[in-house]
Amino acid sequence: MQFGFFGVSGGLPIVVDGEMIGAIGVGGGAGGGDENCAIEGLKAAFGNRVLLPVYPQQKD
Numbered sequence: 832m833q834f835g836f837f838g839v840s841g842g843l844p845i846v847v848d849g850e851m852i853g854a855i856g857v858g859g860g861a862g863g864g865d866e867n868c869a870i871e872g873l874k875a876a877f878g879n880r881v882l883l884p885v886y887p888q889q890k891d
Contacts, residue, residue: 841865845873846882 842856843866857869866884873881 841869843869843873843884845877847877847880849882 840863841858842854844851845853845855855869855873857865857872859865870883873883
């Protein structure tokens with residue numbers, strides 16, 4: 832833990848129409864799919880109006 836934050840997946844800001852309106856946190860799922868669960872929830876609630884994380888492709 833550093834600066835009061837935990838370095839685990841599952842927490843995302845909620846940005847709708849370019850404005851941050853809150854955050855979502857998902858934890859405890861088996862298999863480490865917490866962040867994917869958060870993303871699917873945001874898509875279900877806000878559709879294409881929500882900004883979702885984009886990760887660069889890993890190079891081998």
